[in-house]
Amino acid sequence: MSAIGQPISRTDGSLKVTGRARYTGDIRVSGAVHAALVQSTIASGRIASIDTSAAEEAGVLGVFSYRNLPRMNPTPKPWSHLHPHGQGYLPLQDDKIHYAGQPIAMVVASKLDQAVQAATLIKVHYEVAQPVVFDADTTRAAIDPPQFLWPVASSVGDADKGIAAAAVKIAETYATPDRHHNQMEPHATTAMWDADGSLTLYDTTQHLYGARELIAMVLGIPVDKITIMCEFLGGGFGGKAYVWPHTLLAILAAKAVRRPVRLQLTRAQMYSMVGHQAATIQTIALGADNGGKLTGIRHESISPAPVFDNYIEYAALSSRSLWAASGGIATNHKIVHVNRNTPTAMRSPHEALGHFALESAMDELAYATGIDPIELRLVNDTATDPHSGRPFSTRAMRKCLIEGAARFGWESRSPTPRSMREGRHLISEGTAAEIYTHWRWPAKARVTINGDGSALVETGSHDLGTGTYTVMRQVAADTLGVAPEKVTVRLGDTRLPPSHASIGSATMANAGASVLLAAESARDKAIRLALTGRDAPFTRGQGADIRVAEGTLTLAHSNVSISYGDLLARNGLPNLVAEADYDPVPEHEGPKAIFSFSAVFAEVRVDPELGIVRLNRFVGAYDAGRIINPKTARSQAIGGIIWGVGQVLLEQSETDPTLGRFLNRNYSGYLVPTNADIPELDILFVGDFDEEASPLGAKGLGELTAVSVAPAIANAVFHATGKRIRRLPISLEKLM
Amino acid sequence: MHPFALSRADDPATAVAIQTRDPGLAFIAGGTDLIGLMKDRAALPERLLDINHLPGMSYIEARADGGLRIGALARMSDVAASLAVRERFPLIAEALLFAASGQLRNMASIGGNIMQRTRCAYFRDEDDLPCNKRRPGSGCSARHGLNRNHAIFGWSDACVATNPSDLAVALAALDAQVIVRGRTGERSIPITEFHRLPGDTPERDNALDRGDLIVAVDVAARREARASHYLKVRDRQSFEFALVSAAAGIAIDGRSIASARLALGGVAHKPWRLRAAETALRGVSLDDRDALRSAIAASFAEARALAHNAFKIELAQRVVVRALQVAGERT
Amino acid sequence: MSETRGAASGGKVVPVDVTVNGEVRKLVVEPRTTLLDALREELGLTGTKKACDRGECGACTVHIEGRRILSCMTLAAMQGGKQITTIEGLEHDGRLHAVQAAFIEHDGFQCGFCTSGQIMSAVAVIEEAKAGWPSAATVDVGKAFTVADLSKPEIRERMSGNLCRCSCYPNIVAAVADAAERS
Structure with a gap:
């Protein structure tokens, strides 16, 4: 029976109903310390003075402001899906205030309460300017913007x-x-540096690879030195598709204090720290x-x-x-x-x-x-x-x-x-x-058929609650001709074959296509093995004559069949691995x-x-x-x-x-x-x-x-x- | 949260004595309001005194005379579930059930409920925005800011906040008494005088002095209590503070109102009793909508709208009509 | 008055013994530590989620003495001697609780972040209905309430303290109704 089209229950269901699914903020990293932010209380102006001395004396590991945070590289313009910078204005780089809630300082301490409390000790004096808001008056001065996604007119x-x-x-x-996304899960980042200069991030992201590219560019880190993981995302809705200032701050803080740093936004911060x-x-x-x-x-x-x-x-x-x-x-x-x-x-x-x-x-x-x-x-x-x-x-x-x-x-x-x-x-x-x-976006995937007849799907896509783990299993199961329970799906890690952002309702059509193609390729490898490998069971026919169901390859119009497991054993192979690169032309x-x-x-x-x-x-x-x-x-x-x-x-x-x-x-x-x-x-x-x-x-x-x-x-x-x-x-x- | 010390009180006399001499100490019972205030830095007590273990303060006593006495530490959910409360004073049960969520009602105490501070967003903002209630003399951001949720009765230029308690509105309609133990012993404060109007000192919400401990709420039997209703209007169906609410209880003579008790929530710094309307409603038929409206209007001459809440003046009157009609169906 | 051990020294840690999922756990926390933070950071029970930290969403719902409460608005140091149940304690003998199974069957979640709170709330909702508690959806609060009266409108109202931004509400209601019927 085909798995595609069946109302199969979520494969991650038992993890989610027992509290065992691990979201970014749930992951415990040994030695991790906590960052807390200070945000501008005014919407426009500049920082006239900032006194961090009381916070520094509160037994914290580090206090950062524009005066001591390392400079970042300017962000690419225009915005694109490949370099998904949430915001072009980089945090803690100068004394300007452009919006209320703008991050202006950060405290790192071993306990979260301690960091939050020390952040309240930072005294800021502002030169206050009258903020410009979106209202009937200002809309009269609307301008024609440059294009970024589609033609403006x-x-x-x-x-x-x-x-x-x-x-x-x-x-x-x-x-x-x-309006604000208000995902149930607040944005969070845990950043860790290794001695060799490589960076590992647990991050609430809908776009692992875009985040990696953008972070590499803005912070001047080689792309191949960055690993980002997000196994479960507590809701995205577009709001976690781009890199926001807190992620960059956590990375720089971790480097400065030489400890893993956790930074989780509060609910109130989600109104100004992200889109x-x-x-x-x-x-x-x-x-x-x-x-x-x-x-x-x-x-x-x-x-x-x-x-x-x-x-x-x-x-x-x-x-x-x-x-x-x-x-x-x-x-x-x-x-x-x-x-x-x-x-x-x-x-x-x-x-x-x-x-x-x-x-x-x-x-x-x-x-x-x-x-x-x-x-x-x-x-x-x-x-x-x-x-x-x-x-x-x-x-x-x-x-x-x-x-x-x-x-x-x-x-x-x-x-x-x-x-x-x-x-x-x-x-x-x-x-x-x-x-x-x-x-239509490019996506890669890898499918492995194991000696025990199970299969592994690996693709750097995301499950935001959309059911990616479940539907990818269905696609692979049908294509490989195995029961859905035999298929394990791994997502949410930049070490997997790169996929696209999980935005725009594009995952099924594109990441799904990459899984389909990889599974087809793995299945075809098995078929070739059954036709031409060691002690090949099928001595006649060609690929199209072979059906795969319930983990077994069968030659049409015959009673000759062989399971994936037996086929691999016969050929002395631990597994069969196939990768696919789905690279469609853009829709337009x-x-x-x-x-x-x-x-x-x-x-x-x-x-x-x-x-x-x-x-x-x-x-x-x-x-x-x-x-x-x-x-x-x-x-x-x-x-x-x-x-x-x-x-x-x-x-x-x-x-x-x-x-x-x-x-x-x-x-x-x-x-x-x-x-x-x-x-x-x-x-x-x-x-x-x-x-x-x-x-x-x-x-x-x-x-x-x-x-x-x-x-x-x-x-x-x-x-x-x-x-x-x-x-x-x-x-x-x-x-x- | 800021660091604070926590200790536990085992008897009321000691609790009162400790708070009397310690201005930096706050009582904590359910904590559902205080902890939020502390997280938003709108309250920064240096010491908390856990009063949950004070003996004999969690009861719900249905008195033989038809009245009710509720210990200050009784939880909202227990009071709402009490059959005696539901049968005798449906509007109290309803006011409780329309408040907060099931989880919060399991936590929050009756005493704490009527002590709740305003939900004004300027008052609660972590950033310590100008607010005379939070920082006397800093100004009222809501007076000329966003004030859809704010008062239409009894406000001052110093504060336009409303009281968020649903229960207090029902209690005000019933002329309940708040039993308070203070440094000079026990006293009884009418609920209608318990909460203050803001005037020039909006930082003071109520009539309590330092050291005062609410020990109970006393509700006398009222002939208007059975035919009663608490109607809460809000933007969403559940789990939201009132935009406008009304507690109505009536005694009926045929189809006409013999006597009425009315209070509004969401319209003032305190539950707003509609005494002029109560008087005008005597003898008015529940079926005569126009007469109901004009009787109710007697209490609205003093209503004053802010920039974004003029609709509340009309809405509140319609809410009262509806609450009376529903109460009337319960006779 | 009895000090909650060492409390006079403001902000210093205090020991608290609580029973979590049937096991006595010795906590050493600051008075300001919420039960939510104690469960997550001290005991590693991260199934209980921090989403609003203000008592406005229900994601941190756990049971104390069998009643559903919000752990973000509860101080751990005030819970000495209490029985606490979290989502991790709902399974028995490796078998899912009926409510957990119903959530899977009816797809009562998407991202899953609110799910622990939804399930802890749902378990309590069924118990509250059995205990005869009315709700804001009860037409006449003056009448006795039984679990047979736990209609879908009743479930919707009683579950409204648990926000779900993926917005699985109809499936959550179906799951709770199903579990209530089976219980």
């Missing part, structure tokens, strides 16, 4: 002309707030004919970036490829330099922000034209990517909309706002569609446009007197290509939906306008959904094998599922109340 056809000539027009402004999702202000103009067919889309977004980096939230990206527009599509992004740390990718980067605007506007268009929201989307579906002109590899948008609507029971919806009630509550339904970028250079798609449906109940919105039920229909493990995939989907519930109803990082700092730096101030906020969620997978996306047929899923929850719920809120909320989150005062 795009224009196909003449969008404005298409809109101007349209029978129905929508032009609105939407806003999304700053976040930047706020956006988006304007959308849609034009359509009376039948709802789009004649033009213009989508522009402004977001804040720090004074030293040009980070862009590509919110308007979504509008480039989701719907066809006969006249044309134009998008653009601007940024405002403000006093804050550098934003970063956060589930779902770019798309979840842009879709809130675009798919809310589509709902507005549905009401303006009197066309059912599902029908409106079907009318504007397209088999060709409007942006690149290439055909989509697979696009099951129609299936998502139709099958999802059927599962949800959309046809019984009364479209008039405020028309459905249940006791004190208004009941309502909303929908939205989603498109998500597909990444391929013949087809590859994206994941979905349609989602939300039923909410609104207490109209108190303004309270709660999700009643939810159906998501997803085209993520072939699903390798429906159990872990479903979990990713419910996680993405709940992530979206947080986005639309609860989450926002609030900045005090005078102090220029994030204020709600904890779980009681920054609200994420609780268990009680979430009903049953219904997941459908409607995609097919996509050979362009990956040899495994899989497209990205994890990010996709968080993309259009916000507009679906916001559209449902409009259906309930007649109020169109264009500024997230939808807090109760907006509905009273």
Whole structure:
């Protein structure tokens, strides 16, 4: 029986339910000491003086500031996936203050409490400047940033002309707030130097090899002298994909005190020491004919970036490829330099922000034209990517909309706002569609078949909770023809064959492909051995005639077979090892446009007197290509939906306008959904094998599922109340 | 946390005596608020006195007269689980159950609950931001900063914080008494006078003096107690402090209100009793929404909004209407 | 008043004997050391996680005397003589606790970082329901509550002190409901 496609329970489950899974902060290193940070309490200015004498007298091992920390090499620009520097401004290098919470000193002591306490003894005097924050005034001075990931602007056809000539027009402004990842696991690093100058790191990272490259460059260490390990990651969501200042500080501290150094961020520090999702202000103009067919889309977004980096939230990206527009599509992004740390990718980067605007506007268009929201989307579906002109590899948008609507029971919806009630509550339904970028990245893997018939998969990928350990086992088991329990998977170590960052929902399609290819290669080696090796059991036939199942090779149309174990023994081999190098052309250079798609449906109940919105039920229909493990995939989907519930109803990082700092730096101030906020969620997978996306047929899923929850719920809120909320989150005062 | 010494008290008299003479000493019971304050450096006691072992302070006594006396060291979860509390004073059980989480309710004591300090983010920030409650004279960052969660009643330019206790709101509606043992012996403080308004001294939350130890909370039988409800409105469904909450208890004559007890949470530096509304509600039908609204409005003439919380003035009145309606369904 | 041994010398270490997972452990900690830090740093029991360190997420949930509490908001030095159970103590004779098995079966976790706390909480939730405790989801708190009343809305409310950022909530609820039914 094929393991792929089976709802197999997580192979790391027993480690996780017993507390035995070891996360970065759990790993005990002999002789390790602790670092604590001092952070700027002002958002802009400079350090006028810093007095570390009291801390130095507190029996600590080292106190560091810009005055004594070694200089680092400037960071590469522009930012890239290969050199994933979270932030271009390096810590403790000068006396400037660019943002609140900027690290300005570090204390190392043998006990954590001691380091934290000594850090409070450091006296800093500042020259204070007025911070610049992202608000209505500063957005007027937004600038055109240089490109870093995608082109900043795009224009196909003449969008404005298409809109101007349209029978129905929508032009609105939407806003999304700053948000923070708030992974349960705080970022942590333990850094150790060996006498020979080699560096070993336990680090909370979604990108082992990128981190290694970046650290090598910034700290001037040969790449081959650096080992980074991360066996289990307590949630990433994009926030652990890049190297942030604390990792560099821990490495330099360990060198200075000649001891292994542990540095774990506090929850409050996670608001300024690492990235976040930047706020956006988006304007959308849609034009359509009376039948709802789009004649033009213009989508522009402004977001804040720090004074030293040009980070862009590509919110308007979504509008480039989701719907066809006969006249044309134009998008653009601007940024405002403000006093804050550098934003970063956060589930779902770019798309979840842009879709809130675009798919809310589509709902507005549905009401303006009197066309059912599902029908409106079907009318504007397209088999060709409007942006690149290439055909989509697979696009099951129609299936998502139709099958999802059927599962949800959309046809019984009364479209008039405020028309459905249940006791004190208004009941309502909303929908939205989603498109998500597909990444094709190189990845390597190694597969070993052992003499006892077991197999080992090794690849430098990561398991952030996505199920990598489990799905790689399934891929290798099927390919090798062994039971899944026979396969061990090793991840999370730079000594393994290099893989790519575990971001952008790319792991199954790319790292998975490398495992597939390596397993195929190992299996083929065995087959060759069975045909041509010592005492070869198969005296006729060729590779294609040999089937492998349950660890045994069998020649077609014969009863001749041999197990992997016997085959290796017969040839005097301890094992068979094969490596694979999956090196696809980047998606944008391929013949087809590859994206994941979905349609989602939300039923909410609104207490109209108190303004309270709660999700009643939810159906998501997803085209993520072939699903390798429906159990872990479903979990990713419910996680993405709940992530979206947080986005639309609860989450926002609030900045005090005078102090220029994030204020709600904890779980009681920054609200994420609780268990009680979430009903049953219904997941459908409607995609097919996509050979362009990956040899495994899989497209990205994890990010996709968080993309259009916000507009679906916001559209449902409009259906309930007649109020169109264009500024997230939808807090109760907006509905009273 | 900063270094501190820890010792344990075995009898109340000694505990009171020790704290009376030691301004650097704080009592610790459940610790669920104090430890957070210490981690955020908003409290830096040099010595902690563990009062969990004081004898005879963890009881829940359902008195023969229908009243209730709760020892200060009784845990929130035990009080909420008590059938006597649930039957006699549903709003007390509800106020407890809508607070915090199951884990915290197992830890937190009743005395500590009403001693909780404000959740104002400026007050709690590790960075010691300007806050008169934390550092008198440093200013109030919330007054002209982010103040959606802050007060609409009784605030001063020195402090706009709210009291976070749910339980205290229910107790205020019931005119409970806080039994305090101090250096001059035991005394009883009405819960409505236990918490202070901020005025010019927001660093003082309540009427306790140094050395005072809460030993019990006393709730007399009230005819409005059975038809009662604690309604808590917050952004998420669970595990969050109130944006606005209301404790309502009524006595009914047919469908009209014979007498009402009302207090609001999340709106002031103390549980905010709505006495004018209580008076105006007498004789009003539970089915006459407009009359309920205008009676309640009697207590809102003195409400003053800050920049981001004007909605609370309307929300609070709607919350009271709803709490009365639900209480009315329990007769 | 009895000093908690040597406590007058502020910040100095004090000995505390606690029973952890059935075994008496002699701790020597500063008064400021939380139970969470003592478990992780002194006893090497790293299954209990530090995620917020402010009592706001539930990742550090352990049982003291059979009750679920937050170890990050508890001082180790105040727990002398107490029975403490952590996630490492839940298995019996090498067999998973029913709640642990249900979490695997229902995929009640993704990254797994909150999982120890979720499971410790879930075990207690079932016991609390058996003891007749109501919750904020209980429609009429004045009525007796039995474990048969432990509906999904009840489980959701009772498990809300444990945040999960991977957001596995529906699977967690399914796991707890399943384990409650079997118990």
